[in-house]
Amino acid sequence: MQTILTAARLVVPDDVIENPVVTIEDGVIAKITSRAGTELPPGRHLDFAGSTLIPALFDVHMHGGMDHDVMEATPEAITAIGHFLARNGVGSYLATTMTAPTDAILKSLDGLARFIGSRDHGARPLGIHIEGPFLSPHKRGCHPENLLQTPTVALFDSMWQASQGNIRLMTIAPELPNAPEVIAHATSLGVRCSIGHSNAVEAEAKAGVRAGAFSATHTFNAMRTFDHKASGILGEVLSNDNLFAELICDGFHVDPAAVNIWWRCKGPDRAILITDAMSAAGMPDGNYKLGELVVSVKGGKAEIDEHTLAGSTLTLNRGVKNFAEFTGAPIEQAARLASRNPARMAGFDTETGSLAVGRAADIAVINGKNDIVETLLAGERVGAK
Numbered sequence: 001m002q003t004i005l006t007a008a009r010l011v012v013p014d015d016v017i018e019n020p021v022v023t024i025e026d027g028v029i030a031k032i033t034s035r036a037g038t039e040l041p042p043g044r045h046l047d048f049a050g051s052t053l054i055p056a057l058f059d060v061h062m063h064g065g066m067d068h069d070v071m072e073a074t075p076e077a078i079t080a081i082g083h084f085l086a087r088n089g090v091g092s093y094l095a096t097t098m099t100a101p102t103d104a105i106l107k108s109l110d111g112l113a114r115f116i117g118s119r120d121h122g123a124r125p126l127g128i129h130i131e132g133p134f135l136s137p138h139k140r141g142c143h144p145e146n147l148l149q150t151p152t153v154a155l156f157d158s159m160w161q162a163s164q165g166n167i168r169l170m171t172i173a174p175e176l177p178n179a180p181e182v183i184a185h186a187t188s189l190g191v192r193c194s195i196g197h198s199n200a201v202e203a204e205a206k207a208g209v210r211a212g213a214f215s216a217t218h219t220f221n222a223m224r225t226f227d228h229k230a231s232g233i234l235g236e237v238l239s240n241d242n243l244f245a246e247l248i249c250d251g252f253h254v255d256p257a258a259v260n261i262w263w264r265c266k267g268p269d270r271a272i273l274i275t276d277a278m279s280a281a282g283m284p285d286g287n288y289k290l291g292e293l294v295v296s297v298k299g300g301k302a303e304i305d306e307h308t309l310a311g312s313t314l315t316l317n318r319g320v321k322n323f324a325e326f327t328g329a330p331i332e333q334a335a336r337l338a339s340r341n342p343a344r345m346a347g348f349d350t351e352t353g354s355l356a357v358g359r360a361a362d363i364a365v366i367n368g369k370n371d372i373v374e375t376l377l378a379g380e381r382v383g384a385k
């Protein structure tokens with residue numbers, strides 16, 4: 001049976017449709033029309049009067065939530081995280097690992113591979129993002145220094161094999177020895193490389209991009225500070241129109257003026273909102289695990305000491321809302337930075353990330369305050385609050 005959705009507005013790739021009628025067949029969008037002058041087709045009718053339908057969000061940098069880390073890679077962890085994400089409007093994510101002993105990373109990748117693409121656990125993990133171990137010791141953030149490693153094709157290949165080819169994104173500091181070679185190798189396998197956790201000068205960042213780097217990891221955070229006479233990695237990230245760039249829009253990691261600078265530089269086709277959420281997301285203040293670390297959360301701020309932020313407790317819908325508030329961008333534009341753009345960057349845009357005929361019916365319903373009302377994944381209601 002087909003499902004028919006009606007609502008006040010619908011955000012499509014380059015437009016907003018008033019009074020939309022969306023026909024869903026077998027979990028896929030079969031037709032989009034406007035209600036004016038048309039009879040509603042037969043089927044199961046769901047009316048979201050007064051609400052806006054946006055693409056379900058896609059978080060390409062997400063470590064965990066609900067007191068679980070994706071590195072646990074158990075059905076219990078993936079289910080708790082997946083349903084938490086779905087309640088917050090997220091339909092897809094890249095399960096993001098962090099720096100850990102090599103055997104622990106390989107075990108997690110092997111475990112995560114079983115869940116990739118599955119719709120049985122709420123939001124769908126579409127691939128894996130490996131954040132570490134190829135990071136700079138100078139910009140490691142909360143990644144343990146003694147576990148960072150020099151990039152090698154051999155170590156990348158062992159991770160690739162453990163993941164059964166499900167690594168879709170890799171954060172790497174381009175100035176490390178062999179980094180360009182490893183970037184080129186990973187890129188040839190379809191992995192998107194994202195420069196970050198990096199102390200690179202501009203020439204080193206450019207070498208990473210020439211080797212194939214495609215995006216930048218949590219812009220501004222764990223990056224060499226911008227200097228107008230030696231602009232470093234940020235000069236490249238902010239001025240290269242071909243590079244996508246992530247940003248954590250929780251108001252703690254990047255202040256609103258810097259969010260505006262990033263937005264003006266990267267624009268509507270290259271800016272990507274992420275959460276970098278860790279296990280404390282969705283939980284009260286307290287102590288939580290991030291990989292092998294203990295992180296203390298106070299007032300929603302996750303830190304390993306007074307100065308080092310350790311992931312976030314942000315939800316992606318909140319990041320979208322913050323971005324709209326900080327920049328004045330309309331919500332449909334803000335939503336694209338957390339749906340269409342990450343899907344394009346990660347190579348899933350023919351399947352998800354926008355509301356169009358032939359795409360998965362992964363839809364978030366938002367109210368007039370831009371809060372999530374509920375989420376439909378493959379046309380089924382999974383995120384009702």
Ligand SMILES: [Zn+2]
Binds near residue numbers: 131141197218222
């Ligand atoms: Zn990081």
